[in-house]
Amino acid sequence: MSLLDLTIRNVKRNFRLYSIYLFSMIIGVIIQFTFSSVLFNEDIMNALKNRDNYETGVSIASVVVFLFIIFFILYANSFFMRQRKKEFGMYLLYGLNERQITRMVFYETLFISAIALASGILLGGLLSKLFGMLLMSLMQYDQVISLAFPIEAIVFTGFLYLLLTVIITVQSYIMINRVQLTELFHAKQKMEKPVRISPFMAILSILLLGMAFGLISSSKQSAVWNEYATSSLIAVTMGIIAGTFLFFRQFAGWLLQTLARRRTYHEGNTVLWTSSLRFQVRGNTLNLTFISLFSAAIIMLLCFVTINYKVQFEAVGRNLPNDIAFQSQDPAANKQIDEIIQSSGHAVQYHLKPELLIAVPVTDRGVAWDNPEYYEDNVLLVSEGAYNELISLRGHDRRVDLQGNEAAALSQGSDFPKPYAKGVEPAFTLKTNQETTLKLVEKKDYAYLGWSSSPTESMGRKPAVLVISDELYASLKEGAAKRAYEIYALEDAEDAEPLSKQVHAIVTQNTDTYYSSFADVYSKQIESSSLMLFASGFLALLALFALASVIYFKQLREATDERMQYAILRKLGMDNGQMKSVIRKQLLFVFLPPLVLGVLHSWFIIKYYILDSVQDFPELHGMVWGIMGVYFLIYLLFYVSSTNLYYKIVSTNA
Known part of the structure; x- marks a missing residue:
C-alpha cells in the first residue's frame, strides 16, 4: 500500500476528526478570501475618494488577518496531531520512518487545503458581496456592489494557503520527531x-x-x-x-x-x-x-x-466647523473665489467676513488651551458679538455673555472643558498694542475657526482663538494688528472636494495663509x-x-x-x-x-x-x-x- 493510499484510507476512517480540522480550514479560507475580495473589488474602488489610503489600510489588515488564521490553524493542527499520536506510534512500529509519516501528513494537509480552498472561495465570494455592501453602507456611499470573484483575490488566497500547508507540514514533522515511541502509545494515559x-x-x-x-x-x-x-x-x-x-x-x-x-x-x-x-x-x-x-x-x-x-x-x-474658511485675500482674489463658489452648484447658506485682532501671548498658552502645540503661536481675539452671530447661524447653543476683561478660550478637543467660578478665574496676559490681562471665565470645547486643512495633507494646526467682550474688543482695536477672514456655509459640503481644491489653489498662492475646508477631511x-x-x-x-x-x-x-x-x-x-x-x-x-x-x-x-x-x-x-x-x-x-x-x-x- 502506497503512502497516498494510506492517506485516503486514514481520511475515510477518521472522517469525524478530519471534519473538525476541515471546518477550521474552511472558516479560515472564507475569512481570508472575503477580506481579499473587498480589497480587489472594482465597484468598491470606484466609489472611494482616497484609494491609496484604503489600499494601504486593507493590505495591513490582510496581513493581520492572515497571522490570526495561522495561529488558529496551527492550534487546530496541534490538536489534530495529538489526537493521532497512537496512530503514528503504530506506523513507527510497522517500520515507517518520520519522513514518510510527515510526507503522509503533507498529502493529507494538501488534500484538506484543496477542499477548503474550493469551498471557502465559493462561500467567501458570496459573502464578499454582502460585506462590500456593508462597507459602502458604513461609508454612506450609494454604490451598487456586484458579485465577483477577483482573480487577484483567488491567487492571493491560494498562495497564502500553500504557504500555510508548508508551515503545517513543518510543525507536524517537529511534533512527530519530538516524542518517543513509548510516549506515543501512552500519550492519553497521562x-x-x-x-x-x-x-x-x-x-x-x-x-x-x-x-x-x-x-x-x-x-x-x-x-x-x-x-x-x-x-x-x-x-x-x-x-x-x-x-x-x-x-x-x-x-x-x-x-x-x-x-x-x-x-x-x-x-x-x-x-x-x-x-x-x-x-x-x-x-x-x-x-x-x-x-x-x-x-x-x-x-x-x-x-x-x-x-x-x-x-x-x-x-x-x-x-472643521466651517465648510470653507480662509484668511481674506486681496479684493480681486476674494471676488474670484466668491464667483467660483457661487457657480459650484453648492448653494451658499451664509457668508461672513469677521475681523479678528492678533495678539502675542505672554502667559503660557497651556492655561487656556489643552495641547497648545496643536495651535498657532499667535492668539486671535474675536468680539463677543461676532462670535454669537456665527453661533446663531450654525444653530448651536454655545453663546457667551462677557463683561469687561472677561474672556472665553475656544479649546476644541479639550480634555476637561469647564466654566470657572467667580474669584478663581485664571489670568491670561497677552499683548496687542498694549499689554492686557484677561480673566478666563470658561474653557469651551468649541471652535470658531477650525483646523487648517489641505485637499492632500488633511489637517495641520488650528488658530488659538479667545472670545472677548465687545467693549474690550473696541478698546483694543485701535492700533492692533488685524486679520480678516471669509467664512462660507454650503449645502452638501461633504461633496465639495473639487470646489475645495480650486479655492485652496488660489488661497495658498500666498504662503502661510490660513485655509480650512470641511470636505478636505470628511471623506478621509x-x-x-x-x-x-x-x-x-x-x-x-x-x-x-x-x-x-x-x-x-x-x-x-x-x-x-x-x-x-x-x-x-x-x-x-x-x-x-x-x-x-x-x-x-x-x-x-x-x-x-x-x-x-x-x-x-x-x-x-x-x-x-x-x-x-x-x-x-x-x-x-x-x-x-x-x-x-x-x-x-x-x-x-x-x-x-x-x-x-x-x-x-x-x-x-x-
Whole structure:
C-alpha cells in the first residue's frame, strides 16, 4: 500500500476528526478570501475618494488577518496531531520512518487545503458581496456592489494557503520527531497533577483585581493619576494580569476544594463534575488567562472603533466647523473665489467676513488651551458679538455673555472643558498694542475657526482663538494688528472636494495663509473610520473564533481521554440526562469565568477612559452593551456546541 493510499484510507476512517480540522480550514479560507475580495473589488474602488489610503489600510489588515488564521490553524493542527499520536506510534512500529509519516501528513494537509480552498472561495465570494455592501453602507456611499470573484483575490488566497500547508507540514514533522515511541502509545494515559492551593493566594487574586478596578475607576483628574501616572499604569497592568492568572490558578482551585469539603458534596452530581476539573486547573490556567485578557482586548478594540466611527461624523464637524474658511485675500482674489463658489452648484447658506485682532501671548498658552502645540503661536481675539452671530447661524447653543476683561478660550478637543467660578478665574496676559490681562471665565470645547486643512495633507494646526467682550474688543482695536477672514456655509459640503481644491489653489498662492475646508477631511476620516470598523469586526470575529476554539479543542481532547470513565459511570447506572448535566456544569466552569473576567476588564477601561470622555453621546453606552451582548451570544453558541459534541464523544462505544 502506497503512502497516498494510506492517506485516503486514514481520511475515510477518521472522517469525524478530519471534519473538525476541515471546518477550521474552511472558516479560515472564507475569512481570508472575503477580506481579499473587498480589497480587489472594482465597484468598491470606484466609489472611494482616497484609494491609496484604503489600499494601504486593507493590505495591513490582510496581513493581520492572515497571522490570526495561522495561529488558529496551527492550534487546530496541534490538536489534530495529538489526537493521532497512537496512530503514528503504530506506523513507527510497522517500520515507517518520520519522513514518510510527515510526507503522509503533507498529502493529507494538501488534500484538506484543496477542499477548503474550493469551498471557502465559493462561500467567501458570496459573502464578499454582502460585506462590500456593508462597507459602502458604513461609508454612506450609494454604490451598487456586484458579485465577483477577483482573480487577484483567488491567487492571493491560494498562495497564502500553500504557504500555510508548508508551515503545517513543518510543525507536524517537529511534533512527530519530538516524542518517543513509548510516549506515543501512552500519550492519553497521562494524568495532570492537581495544583497546591493556598487560601492566601486565592484571596490575593481578588485583591489584585479589586486594586486594578479601583485605580481604573478613580478619576483621571485624581492625585493618583496626576502625580503617579506611570506607577498607577504599572499597578493596573500587573493587577489585571497577575490577578487573572491567580484567579484561575488559585481561586478556581480553592473554590473547587471548598465545594469538595461541603457535607453535601456527595449528593447529586457535584462530585462528578468537580473531580476532573481539580486535575485540569494546572493545564487550563494559561489558556483561560490568555482567553480572558485577549477577550478584553477584542471587546475594547471593537468598542473603541465603533465609538470612533459613531463620533467621527460629528467630530469632523467639530474640528472643521466651517465648510470653507480662509484668511481674506486681496479684493480681486476674494471676488474670484466668491464667483467660483457661487457657480459650484453648492448653494451658499451664509457668508461672513469677521475681523479678528492678533495678539502675542505672554502667559503660557497651556492655561487656556489643552495641547497648545496643536495651535498657532499667535492668539486671535474675536468680539463677543461676532462670535454669537456665527453661533446663531450654525444653530448651536454655545453663546457667551462677557463683561469687561472677561474672556472665553475656544479649546476644541479639550480634555476637561469647564466654566470657572467667580474669584478663581485664571489670568491670561497677552499683548496687542498694549499689554492686557484677561480673566478666563470658561474653557469651551468649541471652535470658531477650525483646523487648517489641505485637499492632500488633511489637517495641520488650528488658530488659538479667545472670545472677548465687545467693549474690550473696541478698546483694543485701535492700533492692533488685524486679520480678516471669509467664512462660507454650503449645502452638501461633504461633496465639495473639487470646489475645495480650486479655492485652496488660489488661497495658498500666498504662503502661510490660513485655509480650512470641511470636505478636505470628511471623506478621509469617514473612509478611514469605516475601514477601521470593518477590519476590526473581521479581526474580532476571527479572534473570537480562534479563542473559543482553544477551549473547544481542549475540551474535545479531554472528552476523548475521559470516554473510559464515562463508560464506567454508565455501567453503574448513570442515565443520559445525568451525563448531560455533569458535562454542562463541567464545561460551564471552563467557559464562563474567562468570559466574565474579559467583560469586566474591558467594561472598566471603556467606561472610565472612553465613555466618560464622550459624554455628549449618551447612546454609546447602549452600543457598548450591545457589542458585549453579541460577544456573549457567540460564546454561548460555542458552549452549547461544545457540550453537545462532548456528550457524543464520551457516549461513543460507552
